[in-house]
Amino acid sequence: MGRRGRKKGADGEKRRRLLLQAAATEFALHGYHETKISMIVEKANVTQPSFYLYFQSKEAIFQELVDMFQQQLIMFIKQSLLEEGLEKHTLEGEITERITRIFTFFQEQPQLTRIGFYMANESKVIKNQIAILIEQNLLEEQRNGYFRSDTDMHTVAESLVGIIERLTKTRLLNGLSKPEKLANEIVRLLLYGLKNET
Amino acid sequence: MGRRGRKKGADGEKRRRLLLQAAATEFALHGYHETKISMIVEKANVTQPSFYLYFQSKEAIFQELVDMFQQQLIMFIKQSLLEEGLEKHTLEGEITERITRIFTFFQEQPQLTRIGFYMANESKVIKNQIAILIEQNLLEEQRNGYFRSDTDMHTVAESLVGIIERLTKTRLLNGLSKPEKLANEIVRLLLYGLKNET
DNA sequence: ATATTATATTACTAATGAGTATTATATTTT
DNA sequence: AAAATATAATACTCATTAGTAATATAATAT
Helix, strand or coil, X not given: CCCCCCCCCCCHHHHHHHHHHHHHXXXXXXXXXXXXXXXXXXXXCCCHHHHHHXXXXXXXXXXXXXXHHHHHHHHHHHHHHHHHCCXXXXXXXXXXXXXXXXXXXXXXXXXXXXXXXXXXXXXXXXXXXXXXXXXHHHHHHXXXXXXXXXXXXXXXXXXXXXXXXXXXXXXXXXXXXXXXXXXXXXXXXXXXXXXXXX | CCCCCCCCCCCHHHHHHHHHHHHHHHHHHHHHHHCCHHHHHHHHCCCHHHHHHHCCCHHHHHHHHHHHHHHHHHHHHHHHHHHHCCCCCCHHHHHHHHHHHHHHHHHHCHHHXXXXXXXXXXXXXXXXXXXXXXXXHHHHHHHCCCECCCCCHXXXXXXXXXXXXXXXXXXXXXXXXXXXXXXXHHHHHHHHCCECCC
8 A cells, every 4th residue: 555645756847747758658549538647647657636736637738748749840840941041952852851851850759749740629720830831932932933833832732731641640650661761752743743754 | 398208200210310410410520529419419309318219329320420431432432433434534534533533522421521531440441441542543554654663652642642631621621622623733733743844 | 999119208327537635745945 | 843845645526428217108010
């Protein structure tokens, strides 16, 4: 029978992180509704009332994970845009680079990605934001004459998001493909198409 | 205070269909967990015990809707493959036709599509099946020399499913785009790519 | 007409699982 | 050292909601 009261060396911040990590694992694996508080606290070796020392509710801890994903993604994209200015690649190389980076981020944060990109209510908004960003980039290139002028870049941007969404789920997050390879294939497809020139 | 017992003109089959319809609406709108039996029976003007005359459980009625989607989709695709043999279009026209039909099916069954294609556990399997079908078609065309031989058709098929998935959600199911237009844009993009020939 | 079957409701049970009241021990501050 | 604060567990409450028992009325079969 476990004694109650504060433990030696107890550290709130540490336990909080532990709970967040456990929650990320469980949510990513089972989804929001199928994940019970009892599963999270068990994984973290913490009792249920302790959970409520650190988080207001189940909603709250889930939302915190979603926010982490969203913030890290935004930071990542901003930084990515800055770095790009440095060296000029070919158009193809530049686009490939951008997409590779997104895949790399997802690969490095598989649990948060599952939660923030696929399960959260905010997923919709997040994907829309990415779509808008991509569309702006595409329109810029189109204005510069790199792309056909009769193509609706809105549809292209949405398509690209759809491709990223699906390939991330079916090939990236389970280790079947690497970011570079996926990005290369996608870009070649979108730039040159399937049709044989012969 | 409502009287109990059988009502005049009561018809079980009719009520069953009514409940299915109500459930489809509610599930499509709120998802599985957020939809309560109470919401379904309220919408169908039926009391809760009556619900259990027709369905074993909440799971069961949801599964029945998923099965409806899956069966109708399979039937639809089979029929679609038969009709295709009749007249020979151009390659582009034929592919566009196939994709248009899928979009049309989704448009005609928006609720079942939301449920079976986006919410169900089976969604994953269903999408995989479609991806496999598409891949086989693409490989056939590739063997016939219509497509580049250095392209991985698995990735292309997955990409196409991703595109269909996203555009269906963001543009088709809310009436923003029509099947033909979407299919046309996608096929042109995938066949010829974005790159300006100049 | 009577028995049976199908359809319905009222009023309930019961399981699940989120969240809390109370109390106890360690750490930090004064 | 005493008081205050942070961290912990035991043993609960309570709301929600899926599902049921008991009973009543209409339709159909015998």
